[in-house]
Amino acid sequence: MFSALLAPGDHVICQHPVNELLYKVPQSLGAEVTLWTTEPTKRWQVNTEELKEMIKDNTKMIVIQSPCDPTGAIVSKATLEALVEIAQEKDIIILADESYRPLFHSISPSDEDFPPSTINMGYMRVVVTGTTSKAYSLAGIKAGWIASKDLNILDACARSIQYASLTASSLEGALAAEATSDRCIHALLGKNITLCRTNLNLLQAFIEEHSWACSWVKPLAGTTAMLKFHKMGKPVDDEAFCLELLANFDVLICPASKCFGDKTRFRGYVRIAFGRPEAKMKAALAALAAFMEEMYEDIPTVSNR
Known part of the structure; x- marks a missing residue:
């Protein structure tokens, strides 16, 4: 196009x-x-x-x-x-x-x-x-x-x-x-919207529990959200965060400064997709919570600039 x-x-x-x-x-x-x-x-x-x-x-x-x-x-x-x-x-x-x-x-x-x-x-x-x-x-x-x-x-x-x-x-x-026909579209979209609302509530609960370390602007639509992780007023190294999470807990999320920025924009931000089945979303968030408890302290920070 x-x-x-x-x-x-x-x-x-x-x-x-x-x-x-x-x-x-x-x-x-x-x-x-x-x-x-x-x-x-x-x-x-x-x-x-x-x-x-x-x-x-x-x-x-x-x-x-x-x-x-x-x-x-x-x-x-x-x-x-x-x-x-x-x-x-x-x-x-x-x-x-x-x-x-x-x-x-x-x-x-x-x-x-x-x-x-x-x-x-x-x-x-x-x-x-x-x-x-x-x-x-x-x-x-x-x-x-x-x-x-x-x-x-x-x-x-x-x-x-x-x-x-x-x-x-x-x-x-x-x-x-x-x-996309009238016969299928409403049931299909209804199921997916319900799933997104359920998983978004799970994600919001995680953020509220870890408000000392992360924040967000709650998404209105779609299946993705941007979360910012920080320590002592500084953004964390989001690439290191994602690599350690993947290596140690087998959870894959995107470092925003690398995937959407130029390594200066979106420092500390990660992209999370929440369109997965509810059971997998719960398992991923449980793993992320364990990562926060066990390894977050060791993740380096970067400059705000």
């Missing part, structure tokens, strides 16, 4: 942190990328006033991910409205990765911040991507979709897909269609 819509020298603005492919792929195609950074102190929310200052004459695309991996934040309805107004004025494409939609476990559709799909915001130059592998828990089905009301965008993407991929599996397409 990026190869269909971008050319070397185009400027792309990308929400951050997000799945790194959303900015690494444009960079690999020769695009100039500006990261539209979010902060935990602002609940990982993007700021459209900052966005206005980032736009250049060659800005071709603005990329968002909502719900967001790794933070579990959403781009609110009001922010989407402001974003569309900005993009429309400059004729900029909005690409919205909605892979975790509609896995909204901690925000209600009646909430004023609840976001509609970006494709329904009244702007033609929007392209939305989705997949069966996240919200639907069907990672074994290699199926996804691109949606846009702009036929030129769809035609460009279709040509690119035909060039890059010979064919998609008919069986996987049929399974994806069945999973």
